[in-house]
Amino acid sequence: MTSTSSNPDPTTPQFAGYVSHEDLLTCIHCGLCTSSCPTYLETGNENDGPRGRIHLMRGIEEQRIELTEKARRHLDLCLDCRSCETACPSGVQYGQLIESFRNSDHQKQLANDPDHKESWFDKYILRDLFTNRHRLERILWPTRLMQWLKLDRVIDATGIVKLLPTPLQRMHRMLPKLKPYESPLPERIDAHERPARRKVGLFLGCVADGMFRSLHWATVRVLQEAGCDVIVPHAQSCCGAMDYHSGHTDVALQRARTNIEAFKTAGVEVILVNVAGCGAMLKEYGHLTQYSAGDADDLNQFAGQIRDINEFLSELNIEPPGGPLPVRAVYQDACHLRHAQQIESQPRELLRKIPGLEIVSIPEANICCGAAGSYNLVEPDMSDRLGNRKLDHILEQNPDVIVSANVGCSLQLQALLKQRKLKIPVLHPVELIDASQRKLSLEELKQ
Ligand code: SF4
Ligand code: SF4
Incomplete structure (x- = not known):
């Protein structure tokens, strides 16, 4: 396992490194991961690919390279999608490298500057609001009401949203059409x-x-x-x-x-x-x-x-659901399922059990859609480029439905579909199995 130090207290002299040197040495610079990296595909810059980033982290660790704003930018642009991990024949645990690097960098910044403040957006939105399901539910009530009264369209038409700080504009854009309220699950x-x-x-x-x-x-x-x-x-x-x-x-x-x-x-x-x-x-x-x-x-x-x-x-080998659902579906691989959990065939196998459902493949299925947690809020340009790249591949297949097993990807794709004024539902595999079991049609599912 990667470790930053035997003593992670950043105020002690022992806290010297960013990432374990030993783990950085596992990369043999073969470059076989490069073409699976979404940011490299977009910029063509070696430093925006996994091999370049590992080289940067190692140089910083060995104090040969200074952590300048430019170097930090190449590392910040990484989505932590871990597509490079799946592609790497040497078993380099890239996710652990970049996460340890970011954690120790954050702690060093705090140790060097105790007054260092995180931005209001990081603190109050990303870490206070998005991490509390009760708070989120409360704050979504006015949004539900606005959508129900169709006031959201009025707000969009007036352009008043442009007066908001950029991250809040992004949040507004990412907000999906909320489904009717359902009560919380019992225990x-x-x-x-x-x-x-x-x-x-x-x-x-x-x-x-x-x-x-x-x-x-x-x-x-x-x-x-x-x-x-x-x-x-x-x-x-x-x-x-x-x-x-x-x-x-x-x-x-x-x-x-x-x-x-x-x-x-x-x-x-x-x-x-x-x-x-x-x-x-x-x-x-x-x-x-x-x-x-x-x-x-x-x-x-x-x-x-x-x-x-x-x-x-x-694993449970569930019974095939009974109701036919004759739809053409593109299954979009979530990076945190395909690369982080190595789950690729199971959702497809489950979907194939649904009578009438056809799964179509897309090029670059291993490449991130640009959602990546909060990446689509903090790195809007690259996120949009990757999202549109993904959506272009999906739309070429003319699907009736897009299937994704991650709400972050669903939000990203729904926002881009809305921007293109397209009404294609984005659903989880389980929602399609449930629909088939309940003998619902696609039209009923869209509601
Ligand atoms: S985690 Fe994703 S974005 Fe980052 S280097 Fe690997 S493939 Fe590229
Ligand atoms: S991370 Fe793996 S695939 Fe990429 S350059 Fe290093 S050893 Fe090669």
């Missing part, structure tokens, strides 16, 4: 059959529960049909990805402890996640042990219980 939902085949936990996430609760209800219905009792501990917290990726490892660790306790009390064998980004973070809670060795057993055990819903339903 326990029983399987349709008794005795139940399995007792499983469900992780809610924050943006997922605030904006895509219908996905959670669809997940529960499919699990009930598959003979599972579903436990939804209300004491669970955000996965901590937003904090971890912005260098706030102490907060991420605290959230991890809350989740471990909540699901331990629930007494479940596995914990299911229907959002690829959260699933990748939860499966990698073991990385947090470098910040608190005393939590190692709990973190590793919890990480071992996490399953993506596609992975779990595939």
Whole structure:
């Protein structure tokens, strides 16, 4: 495992490096990953590709290269999509390298300048609002009302949004048409059959529960049909990805402890996640042990219980759903599923069980759509370039529906579809299985 130091306290002299030198040396500079890197494909600059970035990190670590604004820019532009990890024949763990680098860089900045302040957007929007499903739900009420009264169109037409700070303009643009309100999930939902085949936990996430609760209800219905009792501990917290990726490892660790306790009390064998980004973070809670060795057993055990819903339903070998759904579907691989969790075939296998559904492939299926957590809010130009590149490939296939297993990708694609005035639904694989089980048509699904 990558470690920044045996003592990660940035105020001590021992805290010298950014990333373990040993781990940086695993890259043999073969360049086989370069063509799988979205930012390299867009800029053609070696420093915007994985090999160049590893070279930069190593140079900085060995104090041969200064961490100038220009060097930092090449590293900041990385989406942490980990497509390069899948492509690398030498097993370089690029995700751990860049995440450790960013964490230690953040801690060094704080150590050198204790008054260093994070931006209001990072603090109040990304880390306070987006990490709290209750707060998100409350703040979305006025938005629901505006959309219901169609005032959002008036706001768009007046151009008043342009008066907002740029990140808020982006947020406005990313906001999807919200589905009708559905009540929060209860703490326990029983399987349709008794005795139940399995007792499983469900992780809610924050943006997922605030904006895509219908996905959670669809997940529960499919699990009930598959003979599972579903436990939804209300004491669970955000996965901590937003904090971890912005260098706030102490907060991420605290959230991890809350989740471990909540699901331990629930007494479940596995914990299911229907959002690829959260699933990748939860499966990698073991990385947090470098910040608190005393939590190692709990973190590793919890990480071992996490399953993506596609992975779990595939292992369970669920019955093919009954209702035909004759649609042409493009399945969009979420990087945090395909690269971070190595889950590629399972969602496709599940979708193939739906009678009448045709899955069509797209070029560059391994390349990121530009969503990448909060990347589409903080790096709008590159995010738009990648999003439009992805959407062009998708639209060439003339799909009736786009399928994605990550709410971040869904938001990104929905925003770009809206910009092009196209009405193609973007749905999770589980929502299509649920629709088939309930014998819904595509038209009913669009509502
Ligand atoms: S994580 Fe993605 S964007 Fe970053 S270097 Fe690897 S392939 Fe490129
Ligand atoms: S990360 Fe892997 S594929 Fe890329 S240059 Fe290094 S060794 Fe080669």
